[in-house]
Amino acid sequence: MQTGCRWVFVFDTLNSEIKLRHYSPKTLKAYRGWTRHFQTFTKAKDYRELTQQDGADFLRYLAVEKQVSASSQHQAFNALLFLYQHVLKKDFGEIKGVVRAKRRPYIPVVLSREEIELIFDHLCEPVDLIAKLLYGCGLRLFECLNLRVHCFNFDAGILTVHSGKGEKDRTVPIPQVIVPELKLQLRKVTAIHEADLQAKYAGTFLPDQLERKYKNATKEFVWQWFFPAQSLTLLREQQEYKRYHIHESVVQKAIKRAANDAKITKRASAHSFRHSFASHLLQANYDIRTIQELLGHKDLRTTMIYTHTVPSKTIKQAKSPLDF
Structure with missing residues (x-):
């Protein structure tokens, strides 16, 4: 060998x-x-x-x-x-005789509405708005940070989540209570974008295939991040600057710090808002399959984890828990 x-x-x-x-x-x-x-x-x-x-x-x-x-x-x-x-193009087959631990039953951390509001109160812009979208729309953190300007349809009250887990797209209702904050954030994005254009920066990052297909899309407003990073990223080979979205670690650290400051006794994280979204919809008697669609779960069994303590009835029309 x-x-x-x-x-x-x-x-x-x-x-x-x-x-x-x-x-x-x-x-x-x-x-x-x-x-x-x-x-x-x-x-x-x-x-x-x-x-x-x-x-x-x-x-x-x-x-x-x-x-x-x-x-x-x-x-x-x-x-x-x-x-x-x-x-390797080889058959892995069934591996027999291998000791593998069984996964323990997972119980997600669910925050109460009061705990969520306390964390919101201890967050600064724009992380407070990010947290409200995580909870109000049931988004994963990477889905929220990957939102672009064109994802928001304020007239229809719909947010389109592109390339979620498994590269699936889905739509969720925009919480009406935070529409003013979202529009204010949009104005901030507009100002940042206009300043970047005047400074002759190279625009935003796009997936490779999109950037090849649409040469000028990196500088188009609709393709800009909804939560742009404060600093620019230097591409050394091209010797040009582009703007990325806020980094995940910035949001994660801010939420952890806010939970500590709010004296929350649970292991609160960015993903806890998504868990709370699903749990609170169940508590409000929403249909489990409606919640499955809003969460973007491929398998209903994944959504069923939230039923361990919550009896569900049936309400078909989707609505954000922020609007309750």
Whole structure:
């Protein structure tokens, strides 16, 4: 067996296959990480000689010797499955005899409406508005930060979430109570955009295929981030500046700090607002399938997690809990 083989082909192909399927950057980062661990575990064995047993031994090593969590074991298994099927073009098959921890039943952290309002009160602009969208529309954090100007249809009262988890689009009602704040934020985006144009900056970031197809779209107003970052990003190769959206860590840290300042005793995070959105709709007797659509869940069983303590009845018309 050869050791010390270069895996450049493996990582280049992994990158291409994931982008081909429009998986998220987080998935790419996770799968690359597990592939790197697998390379180290096999002592950089020639990837053309990898067998199913190598994968089984790696998973057993993670479970028994490293004692990684059940969720990490599950993610590592998915990464290896993708590696074998789409990069190595080998059958991963059913791995028998591998010890894998079972996932514990997950109970999401749900905040009360009073706790949510307390956190809102301890947040500054624009994170307070971001938090209101997370709760008022049931958005994931990356979905909220990826919103662009064209996503908001104020006339129809509809927010379109593009490229959500699994690259699915969906629409949710805009909470009417925060429309004035949203329009104020839109005016701020307009001012930032006009200043960027005057400074001859290169506009915003777009997905590669869109930027190739629409050459001037990076500078068009409708494509600007709804929550733009304060500072610009320098692209060294092109020697030009572009504006990205607010970074996730900025929002996460602000929400954690606000929860501490508000003396919230629960493990509140950005995702807690989405959990609370679903739970509060159930408490208001909304139909579970309506909530499934609003959350963008592919499988109803994922939405059913919120029914563990809340009896549900049926209301079909969608409405934001911020408007209750």
